[in-house]
Amino acid sequence: MIPRLELKIPPGTSPPRLHDLRHSFAVATLLRWYQMGIAPGQRIHQLATFLGHVDPTSTAVYLTITEELLDQANARFEHYASSFLSEVGS
Secondary structure, three states, rough: OOHHHOOOOOOOOOOOOOOHHHHHHHHHHHHHHHHHHOOHHHHHHHHHOOOOOOOOOHHHOOOOHHHHHHHHHHHHHEEEHHHHHHHHHO
């Protein structure tokens, strides 16, 4: 499958493995959910099913935290915290 993708692999690096592609898909899906305002915890079962996992905890192996994910999660938390603090202050 990988040769058909016609990826240019720089010298001295390994070509991507199927595991790497699954990882990229899982992380990109999580990032899209954050950007769309979807709570990832509510959809993790769908991602797990798509990846063929019976238990969503198996999916966690593919969900490496990236800077983009941290930024999205932080923005969501800041929004939550600021709305919470404004309610408490009222």
